[in-house]
Amino acid sequence: MFENLLALYPGAFITDHPPVLGQEKFHIFHNEAERKWISIPEKSISEKELDLLGAIYVRAEVPSEKLPPMLQQWKEYLFEGAEPPAGFEGEVIRLIQFEFRGENHDREELEMAIKGFFPEDILVLWEGSGSALAVERGKYSLDERDLASMAGAFESDFYIKTRIYIGRRLTVSDALPSQFREEQNYFDLAKKDISSEGYYTFEKVFPAYVASLxxxxxxxxxxxxxxxxxxxxxxxxxxxxxxxxxxxxxxxxxxxxxxxxxxxxxxxxxxxxxxxxxxxxxxxxxxxxxxxxxxxxxxxxx
Incomplete structure (x- = not known):
């Protein structure tokens, strides 16, 4: 159980989705049975312990690429408490979360496929190797049927299970990061407690959330x-x-x-x-x- 490791490694934390990290370096392990990730500070763990945990859990990829300036701004805004990206404040956007289950996929091809579904340019921010976040702006939004067809297309074209959470229309402001964290929680709940579907929305998930409470x-x-x-x-x-x-x-x-x-x-x-x-x-x-x-x-x- 990941919870037992928290006492052994100060600074470690557990998430229900692939973590997006700041400057400090971490080793990340994935418990596939519980669908949880633990991030352990690099300085807190020995090589021998790394090998032992790697034999028990899946060693997760730590993204190391340098992001373009705009994506870096969005990452810092949504996950690290930074100011809204320049030129976006007050704009209405929609955040769409993707989870891809399976190892045999090419991230660049998936990103091209995601962007190809949208009538306008979107930003795609990756959260680890199997989760992506699309920032959709503009008034021409895809409806639920279009997004549901995306999940089917990814499954037939890339042979990977895909689940999508379609966020609400939100205004870029200081409040949006906390609203996004709520949507992450709804997506996590849906993946655990709602029968497998291609896509989820607030309206589809909230009754299950009420039932869970x-x-x-x-x-x-x-x-x-x-x-x-x-x-x-x-x-x-x-x-x-x-x-x-x-x-x-x-x-x-x-x-x-x-x-x-x-x-x-x-x-x-x-x-x-x-x-x-x-x-x-x-x-x-x-x-x-x-x-x-x-x-x-x-x-x-x-």
Whole structure:
């Protein structure tokens, strides 16, 4: 466990995403099972200990290239508390996070592919070898469908799993770095607790965030009402969750779930018969969706 190493190496820290480092030199190791990175100050660890940790964990690449001035400004602004980049203050931008899972990819080719999807010039800042951040400016934004197709294109063209977090439109100001850190946390939560999808947004992730913060008595009360029905019929659970995630649109949900619309309606009606809860109004749908998220999370944990 990385947490045990913190006591051994003063100055070490753990992150849920590849770290972006300042001037001090670190050795970075990746725990693939927990999807965490630990950064250990170079001066705190011996060569023998490096070899030992390298045999247990994945030794992560430390980016050493000299960044162009504009990218260096953005790195210092977002990660190191510097002033906003010159000429950007007050401008509305969108930060889009990419995670690439797999070793067989060329960073330059991926960056060219990312830029090729956008109608205007964007900045791409790499966070380690498998994560990138796109700074999108201008009024011509790609919509969610376009960005979702990016994930599919990277998977088919580069044979790597790709996940994308589409940030909100934000104003470049002193507040933006903390807003970006929140979006990083939402992305980390999505990768852990939400079924694998090509892309995530604030609206898609926030209900799971709310579910993760529910006090135990509330989550247990919700599980007591619905968990038994979900356990009794996995297909029914998947259908109800998919139905709610698609705006309670039966035709769209059936298409996404690859089932007939009548099959979907049968399973939704079956859920109502088992629980006594209809999904026809907003309050019921919201409550049941929270229950779905809790059940899904607990099932993954178990």
């Amino acid at each position: 529910l006090p135990r008595p509330l989550s247990e009360a919700l599980n007591a009402v619905f968990a038994e029905a979900f356990r009794s019929d996995d297909e029914m659970f998947t259908t109800v969750k998919g139905f709610l995630e698609n705006g309670s649109n039966a035709s769209l949900a059936a298409k996404k779930l690859y089932i007939h619309r009548n099959t979907l309606q049968y399973r939704v009606d079956k859920f109502t018969d088992k629980t006594g809860v209809s999904l026809k109004d907003f309050n019921s749908a919201f409550t049941v969706y929270l229950a779905c998220l809790l059940y899904d999370r607990d099932r993954e944990t178990n």
